[in-house]
Amino acid sequence: MTHDAPRSASAGTPDTVSVWPYLVRIELLVTLAAMAVLTVWSIVVDAPLEGIADPNRTPDPSKAPWYFLGLQEVLVYFDPWIAGVAIPLLIVGGLIAIPYLDPNPRGNGYFTLRERPLAIGTFLFGFLGLWIIPILIGVFCRGPGWNWYWPWESWDIAKPQDLVTINLSDLFGIHASSGAFAFGAVVVTAWYGLGPAWWLWKRRSPTLARMGWRRFAIMSFLFLSMAGIPLKMALRLGWNVKYVWVTPWFNI
Amino acid sequence: MNEFLHILSQPDNLPIAGMLLAVLALLGVWLRQALRNDRLLRDERASDIGEEMRR
Numbered sequence: 405m406t407h408d409a410p411r412s413a414s415a416g417t418p419d420t421v422s423v424w425p426y427l428v429r430i431e432l433l434v435t436l437a438a439m440a441v442l443t444v445w446s447i448v449v450d451a452p453l454e455g456i457a458d459p460n461r462t463p464d465p466s467k468a469p470w471y472f473l474g475l476q477e478v479l480v481y482f483d484p485w486i487a488g489v490a491i492p493l494l495i496v497g498g499l500i501a502i503p504y505l506d507p508n509p510r511g512n513g514y515f516t517l518r519e520r521p522l523a524i525g526t527f528l529f530g531f532l533g534l535w536i537i538p539i540l541i542g543v544f545c546r547g548p549g550w551n552w553y554w555p556w557e558s559w560d561i562a563k564p565q566d567l568v569t570i571n572l573s574d575l576f577g578i579h580a581s582s583g584a585f586a587f588g589a590v591v592v593t594a595w596y597g598l599g600p601a602w603w604l605w606k607r608r609s610p611t612l613a614r615m616g617w618r619r620f621a622i623m624s625f626l627f628l629s630m631a632g633i634p635l636k637m638a639l640r641l642g643w644n645v646k647y648v649w650v651t652p653w654f655n656i
Numbered sequence: 657m658n659e660f661l662h663i664l665s666q667p668d669n670l671p672i673a674g675m676l677l678a679v680l681a682l683l684g685v686w687l688r689q690a691l692r693n694d695r696l697l698r699d700e701r702a703s704d705i706g707e708e709m710r711r
Contacts, residue, residue: 514709543669557659
């Protein structure tokens with residue numbers, strides 16, 4: 405429990421305890437229990453190994469291990485450099501930056517919903533919405549051809565693949581490459597411009613004044629990037645949109 | 657539904673069922689404790705939170 409947490413009212417009850425033995429002892433017991441479970445499991449359940457690899461008979465769908473299926477699912481919506489490099493880097497960098505971005509001590513050492521609705525909402529959105537749900541989609545909803553199959557649908561029914569994908573600019577009747585480039589630039593700039601717009605609108609609020617523009621800029625960039633992922637997923641699933649911004653160098 | 661049950665019963669995927677149960681159970685534990693603490697905060701009894709969480 406940190407110094408910011410509410411103090412115990414009862415006399416004689418310590419507010420802090422030593423790591424040894426109180427925490428380490430529990431961790432040791434949990435480690436032993438986990439090892440016992442894994443040992444029994446590995447003895448009782450056979451590893452699901454398949455036959456010898458045959459290049460003429462590849463499995464369909466070919467799925468990554470379950471813990472990577474969220475990443476494999478994100479690859480449907482983004483180019484590999486975004487899904488495999490940029491997004492993981494943003495996740496790790498964002499997690500590292502949390503103590504810098506959010507110095508609010510409320511909620512340290514005790515559970516609360518009322519005092520930290522935005523922080524908890526953001527965490528749940530990222531954890532459940534951007535991690536757990538893509539894993540579940542990849543595991544349960546992707547069948548042959550990586551097509552979407554609901555859990556109650558049979559994989560024996562072949563689904564035609566959507567071979568024709570479009571860019572967001574096509575939805576608005578802009579087909580020329582220069583027009584599509586400019587349209588995408590406007591859309592992406594406008595999306596990330598929501599942060600500065602919010603700053604200008606609320607700049608007199610005590611929260612933003614305490615936060616400072618640098619901290620706010622980093623936080624709004626991370627927040628908008630995070631919120632953009634499900635938007636892009638919806639565009640792809642709903643309208644077959646492959647790219648929001650097409651450039652000669654990269655595509656988003 | 658056959659594919660769903662088949663996927664779920666694969667030894668590879670057993671951790672997913674465990675993860676789902678763990679996520680739901682731990683979110684439930686957090687929410688129950690958070691609501692209790694919020695009630696104490698609303699009643700201006702923040703000093704009782706430490707004792708409440710030790711129960």
